[in-house]
Amino acid sequence: MATTTDSDRRGWTQNPDAVxxxxxxxxxxxxxxxxxSGTRVDTIAxxxxxxxxxxxxxxxxxxxxxxxxxxxxxxxxxxxEASLDLDHLPPREGLARLVAFTFxxxxxxxxxxxxxxxxxxxxxxxxxxxxxxxxxxVAAIEKLSSICGRGQxxxxxxxGIDPLRLHWQISAFSFFNVSNRPTFSAIFGTELFEExxxxxxxxxxxxxxxxxxxxxxxxx
Amino acid sequence: MATTTDSDRRGWTQNPDAVxxxxxxxxxxxxxxxxxSGTRVDTIAxxxxxxxxxxxxxxxxxxxxxxxxxxxxxxxxxxxEASLDLDHLPPREGLARLVAFTFxxxxxxxxxxxxxxxxxxxxxxxxxxxxxxxxxxVAAIEKLSSICGRGQxxxxxxxGIDPLRLHWQISAFSFFNVSNRPTFSAIFGTELFEExxxxxxxxxxxxxxxxxxxxxxxxx
DNA sequence: AAACAAATGTTCCAGTCAGTACATTTCTCT
DNA sequence: AGAGAAATGTACTGACTGGAACATTTGTTT
Numbered sequence: 474m475a476t477t478t479d480s481d482r483r484g485w486t487q488n489p490d491a492v493x494x495x496x497x498x499x500x501x502x503x504x505x506x507x508x509x510s511g512t513r514v515d516t517i518a519x520x521x522x523x524x525x526x527x528x529x530x531x532x533x534x535x536x537x538x539x540x541x542x543x544x545x546x547x548x549x550x551x552x553x554e555a556s557l558d559l560d561h562l563p564p565r566e567g568l569a570r571l572v573a574f575t576f577x578x579x580x581x582x583x584x585x586x587x588x589x590x591x592x593x594x595x596x597x598x599x600x601x602x603x604x605x606x607x608x609x610x611v612a613a614i615e616k617l618s619s620i621c622g623r624g625q626x627x628x629x630x631x632x633g634i635d636p637l638r639l640h641w642q643i644s645a646f647s648f649f650n651v652s653n654r655p656t657f658s659a660i661f662g663t664e665l666f667e668e669x670x671x672x673x674x675x676x677x678x679x680x681x682x683x684x685x686x687x688x689x690x691x692x693x
Numbered sequence: 694m695a696t697t698t699d700s701d702r703r704g705w706t707q708n709p710d711a712v713x714x715x716x717x718x719x720x721x722x723x724x725x726x727x728x729x730s731g732t733r734v735d736t737i738a739x740x741x742x743x744x745x746x747x748x749x750x751x752x753x754x755x756x757x758x759x760x761x762x763x764x765x766x767x768x769x770x771x772x773x774e775a776s777l778d779l780d781h782l783p784p785r786e787g788l789a790r791l792v793a794f795t796f797x798x799x800x801x802x803x804x805x806x807x808x809x810x811x812x813x814x815x816x817x818x819x820x821x822x823x824x825x826x827x828x829x830x831v832a833a834i835e836k837l838s839s840i841c842g843r844g845q846x847x848x849x850x851x852x853g854i855d856p857l858r859l860h861w862q863i864s865a866f867s868f869f870n871v872s873n874r875p876t877f878s879a880i881f882g883t884e885l886f887e888e889x890x891x892x893x894x895x896x897x898x899x900x901x902x903x904x905x906x907x908x909x910x911x912x913x
Numbered sequence: 914a915a916a917c918a919a920a921t922g923t924t925c926c927a928g929t930c931a932g933t934a935c936a937t938t939t940c941t942c943t
Numbered sequence: 944a945g946a947g948a949a950a951t952g953t954a955c956t957g958a959c960t961g962g963a964a965c966a967t968t969t970g971t972t973t
Contacts, residue, residue: 511731529932592876607880656813677862677905
């Protein structure tokens with residue numbers, strides 16, 4: 474009964490969800506690697522256990538697939554963030570933990586970063602169409618807001634911190650570190666991206682962010 | 694003698710350099726807008742005062758044109774930076790000026806930013822091939838090195854500052870601010886990018902960078 | 914002025930690729 | 944069991960697009 478010569482084609486079993494997931498996984502990887510117009514539907518299909526036919530069956534057209542891939546990439550990353558529970562930590566440590574985590578998490582998810590880069594090249598027009606993604610992100614900021622609130626209550630953070638700006642700053646470092654690594658290495662060499670250096674930079678960034686939210690030292 | 698009906702075609706005057714420049718300007722704009730594979734050579738040609746024929750004549754193929762466009766984009770931006778003379782300022786002010794300038798300069802040159810984003814998507818493989826670009830950038834860091842050196846001599850900066858890391862940090866803020874604006878606005882709205890807010894953020898970044906290079910306050 | 918080189922105009926093609934047509938198989942419901 | 948729906952296989956096409964072929968004009972040099 475297991476005499477399938479080469480591919481398990483005859484008398485196959487259907488599994489629509491697995492097929493969709495298979496396509497999506499490959500799609501994220503391909504779109505992240507080659508961009509929207511650089512990606513070939515045929516290439517995606519060939520890396521799949523299914524066929525081009527099914528891509529069009531489930532996702533309509535290339536853009537539909539791209540949009541779904543974008544959502545899948547966001548979903549995966551935001552899920553990873555959800556595991557982080559900071560409410561039991563004092564504000565400064567919580568924030569430090571969050572920044573360090575974000576830095577590492579971005580490094581671990583280069584495909585996500587690349588999808589966002591590509592979306593930015595396209596002026597976020599596909600992302601704008603996705604309510605799902607907006608919701609996820611707004612939720613992501615609430616974690617930060619909560620820390621800020623507690624920090625201000627306890628007087629360890631200065632007043633007037635805007636969680637959105639803080640998020641922007643944390644993202645700037647963490648994102649740029651991955652997104653611009655190729656050009657940066659090409660120009661200045663790879664030292665900045667060696668494990669040891671990255672680790673130091675992460676600490677530097679944590680410190681910088683903490684300094685920004687701290688009560689200002691009396692000006693000199 | 695000026696009876697050209699519609700286009701000045703008959704008895705035209707040659708001007709190779711102008712033609713090349715014309716093509717390059719359009720090419721930067723198109724590649725920045727659409728990426729490498731998203732850009733159509735025919736579209737570039739149509740926006741030019743010349744023809745597709747000349748693109749291939751001068752630049753060989755699409756990749757050759759892209760590489761030249763990339764160099765042109767870098768050249769233009771680095772030229773803009775060259776106008777900045779900071780040697781007559783005390784280190785802290787010089788650095789503050791440099792950071793603020795970089796922030797603004799990136800905002801003024803979105804096409805350059807987009808070209809770099811695109812290069813990063815392509816893992817900087819075309820940039821790596823261009824010695825010209827490497828040279829320009831290494832030169833750009835020397836300005837920063839000089840400020841750091843003076844600051845450390847005078848004791849207003851802490852020891853062990855790495856100009857490259859500093860450059861990385863300044864770039865991270867300034868670059869991200871432009872590169873990720875579309876997705877950021879799409880998700881969180883446009884408040885961060887209004888003139889007033891941008892101005893405040895620039896100041897915040899200047900302060901953050903200055904804090905990073907300053908003599909550490911005795912730890913609490 | 915003639916001969917050669919540089920620059921440009923016009924037209925077409927061959928490969929690529931998103932998307933479709935048509936046929937078949939598996940699943941579900943009664 | 945059988946009928947309708949869902950899922951999948953196979954082969955094809957029409958438009959797009961990078962690039963080339965071929966012809967002509969302008970500039971330069973002696």
